[in-house]
Amino acid sequence: MDSIEVNNLTKKFGGFTAVNNVSFKVKRGEIFGFLGANGAGKTTTIKMLCGILTPSSGDALVAGFSVKDQPDMVKRNIGYMSQKFSLYNDLTVSENIEFFGGVYGLESKLFLERKKWALEIAGLRGKEKTITGDLPGGIKQRLALGTAVIHKPQIVFLDEPTSGVDPIARRQFWELINQLAQEDITVIVTTHYLEEAEYCNSLILMDSGEIIARGNVFELKNNYLNKTIYEIECEPTLLTLEILEENNIGDEITMYGNTIHVIAPKKDDVELTIRNALSSQNILLKSVKKIQPTLDDVFVHLLESKNET
Amino acid sequence: MKLNKMRAVAKKEFKQLLRDKRLLFVIFFFPILLLVVFGYAINFDVQHVKLAVLDRDHSPESRLLLEKLNATVYFDVVKTLDSPSEIDEAINRKIAQAVMVIPPDFSKNVNTPLKDAKLQFVIDGIDGNTATIIKNYVDTFTELYSARLNAKFLNRLGKVITPTISVTPLFEFNPDLRSTVFLLPGLIAMILIVTASVTVALSFVREKEHGTEEQLRVSSLNSIELIIGKSLPFILVSVINAAMVLLAGYLLFGVAVKGSLLLLALAVLIFVIASTALGILVSVISDSQQVAFQLASLISMLPSLILSGFIFPIESMPKIIQLFTNLTPATFFIKAIRAIILKGVGLQNFWPQLVYLSLFPIILFGLSSAITKRKMDRA
Numbered sequence: 062m063d064s065i066e067v068n069n070l071t072k073k074f075g076g077f078t079a080v081n082n083v084s085f086k087v088k089r090g091e092i093f094g095f096l097g098a099n100g101a102g103k104t105t106t107i108k109m110l111c112g113i114l115t116p117s118s119g120d121a122l123v124a125g126f127s128v129k130d131q132p133d134m135v136k137r138n139i140g141y142m143s144q145k146f147s148l149y150n151d152l153t154v155s156e157n158i159e160f161f162g163g164v165y166g167l168e169s170k171l172f173l174e175r176k177k178w179a180l181e182i183a184g185l186r187g188k189e190k191t192i193t194g195d196l197p198g199g200i201k202q203r204l205a206l207g208t209a210v211i212h213k214p215q216i217v218f219l220d221e222p223t224s225g226v227d228p229i230a231r232r233q234f235w236e237l238i239n240q241l242a243q244e245d246i247t248v249i250v251t252t253h254y255l256e257e258a259e260y261c262n263s264l265i266l267m268d269s270g271e272i273i274a275r276g277n278v279f280e281l282k283n284n285y286l287n288k289t290i291y292e293i294e295c296e297p298t299l300l301t302l303e304i305l306e307e308n309n310i311g312d313e314i315t316m317y318g319n320t321i322h323v324i325a326p327k328k329d330d331v332e333l334t335i336r337n338a339l340s341s342q343n344i345l346l347k348s349v350k351k352i353q354p355t356l357d358d359v360f361v362h363l364l365e366s367k368n369e370t
Numbered sequence: 371m372k373l374n375k376m377r378a379v380a381k382k383e384f385k386q387l388l389r390d391k392r393l394l395f396v397i398f399f400f401p402i403l404l405l406v407v408f409g410y411a412i413n414f415d416v417q418h419v420k421l422a423v424l425d426r427d428h429s430p431e432s433r434l435l436l437e438k439l440n441a442t443v444y445f446d447v448v449k450t451l452d453s454p455s456e457i458d459e460a461i462n463r464k465i466a467q468a469v470m471v472i473p474p475d476f477s478k479n480v481n482t483p484l485k486d487a488k489l490q491f492v493i494d495g496i497d498g499n500t501a502t503i504i505k506n507y508v509d510t511f512t513e514l515y516s517a518r519l520n521a522k523f524l525n526r527l528g529k530v531i532t533p534t535i536s537v538t539p540l541f542e543f544n545p546d547l548r549s550t551v552f553l554l555p556g557l558i559a560m561i562l563i564v565t566a567s568v569t570v571a572l573s574f575v576r577e578k579e580h581g582t583e584e585q586l587r588v589s590s591l592n593s594i595e596l597i598i599g600k601s602l603p604f605i606l607v608s609v610i611n612a613a614m615v616l617l618a619g620y621l622l623f624g625v626a627v628k629g630s631l632l633l634l635a636l637a638v639l640i641f642v643i644a645s646t647a648l649g650i651l652v653s654v655i656s657d658s659q660q661v662a663f664q665l666a667s668l669i670s671m672l673p674s675l676i677l678s679g680f681i682f683p684i685e686s687m688p689k690i691i692q693l694f695t696n697l698t699p700a701t702f703f704i705k706a707i708r709a710i711i712l713k714g715v716g717l718q719n720f721w722p723q724l725v726y727l728s729l730f731p732i733i734l735f736g737l738s739s740a741i742t743k744r745k746m747d748r749a
């Protein structure tokens with residue numbers, strides 16, 4: 062069963078279209094990722110799906126309710142952790158949990174159980190009296206998640222939950238998201254970090270308010286790039302880059318640290334061309350090999366080819 | 371509307387307030403500051419009124435009168451005039467604020483029992499406030515003076531009476547003349563409207579700034595639960611504030627509430643709700659705490675200072691400005707609590723003020739929700 066069904070959702074701010082005719086479906090218990098650069102329209106889409114922003118046109122069914130006509134019913138069935146995320150820094154851990162438990166109207170038995178759970182997932186048992194503002198970022202984010210789902214919603218929206226925390230905390234956070242999904246909660250999560258896409262069952266890539274790619278990681282890597290990627294290890298890299306560009310080899314040439322990626326159409330084998338171009342020069346060529354495209358490659362390619370058209 | 375949700379919001383807001391030492395300081399320091407400034411520093415009592423005298427009697431009695439008058443702190447005889455034609459000039463050129471004319475038959479009448487001795491006063495009416503005060507001084511003085519004369523007559527006739535009034539210092543008979551008494555109701559109004567609207571506006575905008583507002587909007591909390599829950603602690607604080615100011619007014623300036631405390635509490639409550647609604651309107655149009663603070667203090671303070679009748683009597687304003695005085699709830703509140711505190715009269719004398727006052731929250735809430743709605747569709 063689909064937990065969310067989005068149909069031609071559009072949001073205009075004056076003359077500016079922030080979300081343009083977006084449609085997709087999210088299955089129950091899925092971890093669904095929104096990828097996209099700053100200003101792509103991720104937050105705007107999420108706010109419409111949460112019932113706090115009215116769509117300009119189109120609609121979406123969230124937990125079976127229309128965000129356009131029944132935003133209050135939608136709100137009752139979801140949890141939301143906003144991008145600015147959203148605990149009261151001047152309250153203690155325990156007061157924050159009590160407040161959100163209170164506004165969701167939890168009765169006391171369920172509340173105590175959920176409070177215990179929220180403290181547990183944030184690793185804050187015994188630290189209930191700590192002022193929230195004094196907690197490290199990663200722990201605060203886990204607590205924010207705990208309060209956002211204190212009422213056990215069937216769907217939860219997380220807007221850039223992992224921005225600005227260290228990699229270890231990010232990893233722990235994703236384990237938590239996994240745990241929620243295992244409890245059959247649908248998780249919609251936005252992120253800037255492409256490597257986090259690997260944790261998602263399904264993804265959409267947004268740019269300028271439009272979906273430019275969708276699928277799971279495997280599909281994204283294979284369906285959108287009809288190209289081969291060559292990774293060149295060499296020295297000096299900059300000079301290599303210049304020579305390859307002068308010789309117009311492949312479609313795109315990108316530098317990644319001390320390696321260079323050349324993207325070329327699948328049909329022509331350019332390995333020899335690369336070797337020949339570099340052999341006559343003063344370059345130490347360590348290796349040239351075909352590699353699996355990364356999501357980075359796919360996205361760079363998609364965004365560049367979109368900009369060209 | 372669910373009570374327990376509202377309670378959760380109120381509880382949280384109260385805890386935040388108790389932890390916000392800076393805001394608490396402002397809430398409780400501001401009234402004290404205003405009390406001191408208006409109670410002590412700004413002295414609205416008029417003293418040393420410049421008085422010119424046209425003595426057409428030139429008798430020992432008239433000289434005695436002048437001497438007595440000059441001996442008070444309230445009048446300084448600055449000039450002696452020689453003819454009635456000089457009266458206008460003395461006033462117009464601001465040489466004197468008032469002119470006293472002692473008629474030629476003054477001493478004769480003073481010494482004739484049962485005959486009234488008349489004095490004529492010409493008062494500069496340009497500043498209505500001061501003119502009223504001078505007139506009151508004059509009335510009090512002449513009343514007192516004639517009481518003394520009466521006592522003297524009776525003495526001469528061989529009877530001894532102890533004058534009951536002359537032993538008390540001059541002008542204490544007319545407590546309404548003391549400006550602190552006049553100012554206190556306005557002071558309460560200003561303290562309440564400023565603290566309530568500023569604190570409420572700040573508290574709502576802070577939720578916006580910190581992103582917690584969005585969190586509240588996705589929760590199933592409706593706006594009535596949110597507004598009442600969030601405002602409750604501030605309403606409570608404001609009522610405490612009002613009680614404090616009244617107590618201070620009594621202890622420092624001897625102003626006691628003549629009328630019903632219950633009615634006073636009712637008026638305060640309606641006014642505080644109106645002030646809260648003003649704060650909410652400000653929070654709806656401001657996006658940062660800084661803007662909210664400035665806007666709230668401006669639109670709460672200025673009208674209640676200038677237009678409400680707090681300092682400048684509404685009756686002496688131009689007709690068109692009088693119309694504008696209806697824009698601030700403080701106008702109605704001040705009228706109502708002056709009636710309660712100073713006159714001690716019953717509800718029948720000021721219920722229209724309370725009705726007008728109750729319209730403010732309704733209008734302000736309506737306006738706020740209309741603006742919010744428009745914003746939500748646009749943004």
Ligand SMILES: Nc1ncnc2c1ncn2[C@@H]1O[C@H](COP(=O)(O)OP(=O)(O)OP(=O)(O)O)[C@@H](O)[C@H]1O
Nearest residue numbers: 074079097098099100101102103104105106144749
């Ligand atoms: N209330 C608004 N009024 C006008 N424009 C808006 C409003 N909210 C967002 N926008 C614009 O819409 C576009 C999409 O914004 P949105 O916040 O959805 O992007 P995002 O993908 O979440 O970006 P980020 O990664 O920075 O969070 C941006 O260009 C933004 O400036």
Ligand SMILES: [Mg+2]
Nearest residue numbers: 103104105144
């Ligand atoms: Mg965003």
